[in-house]
Amino acid sequence: MTDxxxxxxxxxxxxxxxxxxxxxxxxxxxxxxIARGEFxxxxxxxxxxxxxxxxxIAGIDRVDAxxxxxxxxxxxxxxxxxxxxxxxxxxxxxFQFYNLIPVLTAYENVELPLHLTGLSRxxxxxxVQTALAMVNLTERMDHYPSQxxxxxxxxxxxxxxxxxDPAILVADEPTGDLDRASAHDxxxxxxxxxxxxxxxxxxxxxxxxxxxxxxSMKHLEKGVFNSV
Amino acid sequence: xxxxxxxxxxxxxRRVRTILTITAMGIAILAFGLLRTVxxxxxxAVDASSASRLVxxxxxxxxxxxxxxxxxxxxxxxxxxxxxxxxWFGGIYISEKNFFANFAVEPASYLDLYPEFVVxxxxxxxxxRDRRGFIAGKKLADRFGWRLGDIVTLKGTIxxxxxxxxxxGIYTGLNRTVDETQFFFHxxxxxxxxxxxxxxxxxxxxxxxIGVKDPNLSAExxxxxxxxxxxxxxxxxxESERAFIMGFISMSEAIVMVIRIVSLLVIVIILAVVANxxxxxxxxxxxxxxxxxxxxxxxxxxxVIIMGEAxxxxxxxxxxxxxxTFPMVRFFTTELGQYxxxxxxxxxxxxxxxxxxxxxxxAAAVIPTRQAxxxxxxxxxxxxx
Numbered sequence: 204m205t206d207x208x209x210x211x212x213x214x215x216x217x218x219x220x221x222x223x224x225x226x227x228x229x230x231x232x233x234x235x236x237i238a239r240g241e242f243x244x245x246x247x248x249x250x251x252x253x254x255x256x257x258x259x260i261a262g263i264d265r266v267d268a269x270x271x272x273x274x275x276x277x278x279x280x281x282x283x284x285x286x287x288x289x290x291x292x293x294x295x296x297x298f299q300f301y302n303l304i305p306v307l308t309a310y311e312n313v314e315l316p317l318h319l320t321g322l323s324r325x326x327x328x329x330x331v332q333t334a335l336a337m338v339n340l341t342e343r344m345d346h347y348p349s350q351x352x353x354x355x356x357x358x359x360x361x362x363x364x365x366x367x368d369p370a371i372l373v374a375d376e377p378t379g380d381l382d383r384a385s386a387h388d389x390x391x392x393x394x395x396x397x398x399x400x401x402x403x404x405x406x407x408x409x410x411x412x413x414x415x416x417x418x419s420m421k422h423l424e425k426g427v428f429n430s431v
Numbered sequence: 432x433x434x435x436x437x438x439x440x441x442x443x444x445r446r447v448r449t450i451l452t453i454t455a456m457g458i459a460i461l462a463f464g465l466l467r468t469v470x471x472x473x474x475x476a477v478d479a480s481s482a483s484r485l486v487x488x489x490x491x492x493x494x495x496x497x498x499x500x501x502x503x504x505x506x507x508x509x510x511x512x513x514x515x516x517x518x519w520f521g522g523i524y525i526s527e528k529n530f531f532a533n534f535a536v537e538p539a540s541y542l543d544l545y546p547e548f549v550v551x552x553x554x555x556x557x558x559x560r561d562r563r564g565f566i567a568g569k570k571l572a573d574r575f576g577w578r579l580g581d582i583v584t585l586k587g588t589i590x591x592x593x594x595x596x597x598x599x600g601i602y603t604g605l606n607r608t609v610d611e612t613q614f615f616f617h618x619x620x621x622x623x624x625x626x627x628x629x630x631x632x633x634x635x636x637x638x639x640x641i642g643v644k645d646p647n648l649s650a651e652x653x654x655x656x657x658x659x660x661x662x663x664x665x666x667x668x669x670e671s672e673r674a675f676i677m678g679f680i681s682m683s684e685a686i687v688m689v690i691r692i693v694s695l696l697v698i699v700i701i702l703a704v705v706a707n708x709x710x711x712x713x714x715x716x717x718x719x720x721x722x723x724x725x726x727x728x729x730x731x732x733x734x735v736i737i738m739g740e741a742x743x744x745x746x747x748x749x750x751x752x753x754x755x756t757f758p759m760v761r762f763f764t765t766e767l768g769q770y771x772x773x774x775x776x777x778x779x780x781x782x783x784x785x786x787x788x789x790x791x792x793x794a795a796a797v798i799p800t801r802q803a804x805x806x807x808x809x810x811x812x813x814x815x816x
Binding site: 258263284287288291298304311314316319363 | 444808
């Protein structure tokens with residue numbers, strides 16, 4: 204399902220954090236491409252910089268040096284407002300702890316990103332119902348997160364991630380808080396999104412079983428890739 | 432739009448905390464409203480004063496009388512349309528706790544000068560005819576259950592003895608700033624009694640009320656009156672009715688200042704309470720705000736959510752406070768009527784209540800909004816889990 208033009212191009216990216224007077228380097232001169240339709244797993248020990256790399260690709264953190272181009276757009280040159288608009292249109296997020304808004308129902312959580320589009324109420328409803336049907340949670344659309352299991356909450360989060368039909372899906376430890384069965388379901392779902400809908404998925408994980416589902420894998424250690 | 436729904440749902444996520452904050456806001460608005468109403472009551476006589484009325488009294492002090500003979504002379508001053516006169520009687524009805532203002536006045540001219548005291552024509556005629564007659568404000572008559580024809584006895588303090596009066600009329604105010612708790616009777620009746628018991632005090636009055644043809648000429652008329660009695664045994668001080676009343680109020684300026692300061696403190700305290708609530712709320716939800724930002728919501732959206740929640744809380748408290756203010760004012764009117772004869776909630780007070788609620792809500796949300804908007808998404812997401 205890949206084509207010859209990379210959807211993500213990362214060029215000489217470096218990133219460090221300041222801890223008081225200390226500067227802690229996290230990523231050093233990272234350069235690689237992610238092809239359209241790829242399902243990439245990024246693995247590595249804690250503190251290796253994999254979540255930071257994911258955040259940079261998703262436009263929720265800033266590089267110190269280098270550039271990142273997603274779908275032909277240089278996101279490192281965008282200001283905060285432009286980045287927010289870009290994220291709303293182009294990136295779907297799947298988090299370890301689901302990060303649903305507890306006061307909103309499953310339906311309302313999935314609908315959240317659509318409020319930033321110009322879609323009518325009826326069009327939004329159609330999109331939400333389609334997304335919830337894909338994750339097989341139509342029956343539970345009126346339930347609040349606290350009324351759903353961890354696996355169901357993660358499926359709602361996936362529905363929220365895909366409802367705007369983004370160019371890429373980024374997943375940070377998507378199975379990290381799930382039992383084996385639920386993790387299996389979530390990974391099945393992600394695989395389907397990749398194979399059936401051609402979604403580009405970039406997943407950070409500690410879990411080798413999860414990483415096995417990806418089509419390619421990168422190991423990050425101390426801010427650099429040590430093998431592919 | 433989803434934001435109003437989130438504001439509503441967020442506001443009542445921690446029900447106990449929100450209800451307590453709303454209650455605190457309601458109490459603050461109640462306190463603010465009552466203090467404002469006390470100030471309104473304090474200045475009600477000033478508001479009710481007329482620009483076309485002057486008051487002449489002794490230049491030494493209000494407690495020193497003036498000769499009745501000044502009446503005719505003042506009447507001849509150019510620009511004067513009508514002159515009345517009167518004295519503070521200071522009578523007590525049964526017991527000192529039944530305090531109300533009572534004056535001996537020249538009735539016909541006094542009622543002409545005060546059209547805001549509305550007396551039914553028949554009752555007015557009866558009052559003018561009967562030298563022992565008196566008129567009372569409706570609130571005063573209601574307070575003691577007086578009916579027309581009742582004989583009321585006041586114990587004189589300045590003019591000793593028991594003085595009997597017959598209720599001939601009950602006046603109502605032309606508007607609600609008019610004091611309906613006063614008692615007016617014939618100055619002639621007082622003077623007759625005084626002449627018999629204390630001849631030296633006869634034919635003296637406490638003040639002259641003067642109607643002027645043109646309020647713009649008031650200062651000139653006042654100067655002319657005072658010049659006329661300069662170097663006499665009873666020099667006069669003539670001033671506008673407003674200045675005359677303000678002179679009394681200025682004696683209690685310190686109390687008014689304390690009331691104003693307490694009003695301000697009430698606002699500062701409730702601001703601290705609401706700001707604390709909003710700070711806790713924002714700290715708890717910083718991860719959710721980071722998620723919203725991740726999804727593409729901007730700082731302005733987050734600001735609307737936090738500001739909206741703060742305003743929802745303060746305005747709910749405001750409505751609660753206003754709802755309680757009216758029955759409380761009614762209660763105070765009943766219980767403290769003798770101290771505050773004109774006690775009502777001004778429309779301005781209600782607008783100020785809303786203004787305070789909006790100000791407190793907005794100010795309390797400023798710092799939490801700033802924190803939520805400025806936090807980096809990655810840092811906010813780390814707070815989850």
